Amino acid sequence: MNLLGIESSCDETAAAVVADGRRVLSSIVASQIALHVKYGGVVPEIASRAHIERINAVVAEALSAAGVGRGDLDGVVVAHRPGLVGSLLVGVTAAKTLAWAWGLPLVGVDHIHSHAFSPMLDLDRGPADLLPAVALVVSGGHTSLYHLQKSGPGPLSGEKVDLVHFSPPRTLGRCIDDAAGEAYDKVAAILHLGYPGGPIIDRLARGGDPKRFALPRSWLARDSLDFSFAGIKTAVLYQVRGQNMKGESRADTMSEQDKADLAASFQAAVVEVLVGKTLMAAARAGVRRIFVGGGVACNSALRRELSAAAAREGIEILLAQPKYCTDNAAMHAGLGYYRLQAGQTAGLDLSAVAS
Numbered sequence: 001m002n003l004l005g006i007e008s009s010c011d012e013t014a015a016a017v018v019a020d021g022r023r024v025l026s027s028i029v030a031s032q033i034a035l036h037v038k039y040g041g042v043v044p045e046i047a048s049r050a051h052i053e054r055i056n057a058v059v060a061e062a063l064s065a066a067g068v069g070r071g072d073l074d075g076v077v078v079a080h081r082p083g084l085v086g087s088l089l090v091g092v093t094a095a096k097t098l099a100w101a102w103g104l105p106l107v108g109v110d111h112i113h114s115h116a117f118s119p120m121l122d123l124d125r126g127p128a129d130l131l132p133a134v135a136l137v138v139s140g141g142h143t144s145l146y147h148l149q150k151s152g153p154g155p156l157s158g159e160k161v162d163l164v165h166f167s168p169p170r171t172l173g174r175c176i177d178d179a180a181g182e183a184y185d186k187v188a189a190i191l192h193l194g195y196p197g198g199p200i201i202d203r204l205a206r207g208g209d210p211k212r213f214a215l216p217r218s219w220l221a222r223d224s225l226d227f228s229f230a231g232i233k234t235a236v237l238y239q240v241r242g243q244n245m246k247g248e249s250r251a252d253t254m255s256e257q258d259k260a261d262l263a264a265s266f267q268a269a270v271v272e273v274l275v276g277k278t279l280m281a282a283a284r285a286g287v288r289r290i291f292v293g294g295g296v297a298c299n300s301a302l303r304r305e306l307s308a309a310a311a312r313e314g315i316e317i318l319l320a321q322p323k324y325c326t327d328n329a330a331m332h333a334g335l336g337y338y339r340l341q342a343g344q345t346a347g348l349d350l351s352a353v354a355s
């Protein structure tokens with residue numbers, strides 16, 4: 001079964017064709033970073049306009065790269081929440097139009113649930129083999145822990161156990177202020193490093209001393225699975241501007257080594273909390289498998305530390321491939337397959353939802 005996926009929730013216009021939920025036939029991503037870089041962040045009006053300009057070409061390229069025509073498709077899947085509403089509307093409208101014109105079922109998925117699903121793309125094993133598990137989704141807008149469970153075969157999947165569908169994830173913890181990716185982007189802005197900050201800090205931190213600056217670890221209540229990264233961002237700001245921001249920014253006068261040490265110290269604090277809470281969630285849910293997805297799942301220190309900690313505990317870790325960590329449409333087409341098997345289709349009144 002071939003599904004066309006469409007993604008437009010923030011600043012990536014993407015389309016993909018995925019066979020049977022996991023075999024990615026094509027995944028095309030048109031990034032808008034170049035359009036937003038001079039503003040230091042995503043400008044919603046520019047993002048939605050760029051989606052409109054690009055969506056048709058991106059869908060056409062995804063079909064052609066997969067070598068499929070409209071007659072080979074079995075459905076259209078779109079992320080209809082959460083995100084920038086003007087951006088989401090472009091993908092939702094495109095998906096509805098294609099589903100209606102081509103007589104195909106329409107499926108709406110939650111973008112964050114797709115990030116939780118993304119480690120399964122291109123894998124031989126699927127939900128029937130891999131669930132239950134805990135998923136850590138770390139992106140620019142979200143830092144969440146989910147309990148992923150399987151439910152029985154859906155109405156369209158007969159008795160075949162490999163078509164077990166993927167239940168809506170149960171939230172175990174979420175961020176109460178800045179998401180991890182947002183903290184990376186803001187810290188990069190404080191250090192005048194550029195946008196988006198995650199990959200830049202990841203690279204810079206490799207040459208830095210993670211113990212040089214004692215930055216706070218925000219554990220919240222002792223048994224809380226929620227996250228808070230606003231405090232550490234402020235602690236970095238105080239290092240650069242002086243306590244209570246009394247001084248001028250030293251971002252342009254600090255040595256490269258000082259910046260690398262601050263980047264490494266920031267990253268160590270974020271990663272320590274992400275790893276600690278994820279393992280706590282796995283223990284609490286009683287599962288031996290952890291999925292990791294979202295843009296920050298590209299981070300080299302997070303991948304290394306989480307893999308090492310999971311190995312010590314005898315837990316299997318499934319990291320999304322870097323190309324499926326940041327926003328893409330393959331993860332939507334993958335998750336949409338299981339939703340479709342469960343009979344969870346949407347009508348042409350599917351709306352774009354910001355939250």
Ligand code: KG4
Pocket residue numbers: 010138139140141142180181182184185196197198199202294295296297298299300325326327
């Ligand atoms: O999942 P994503 O593409 O978009 C959202 O759904 O938000 O995530 C984007 C976020 C940005 O904040 C970006 O700085 C961060 O992922 N990111 C990283 C890395 N690559 C991307 N953060 C840390 N290390 C990286 N290597």
Ligand code: ZN
Pocket residue numbers: 111115139140294295326327
């Ligand atoms: Zn995302």
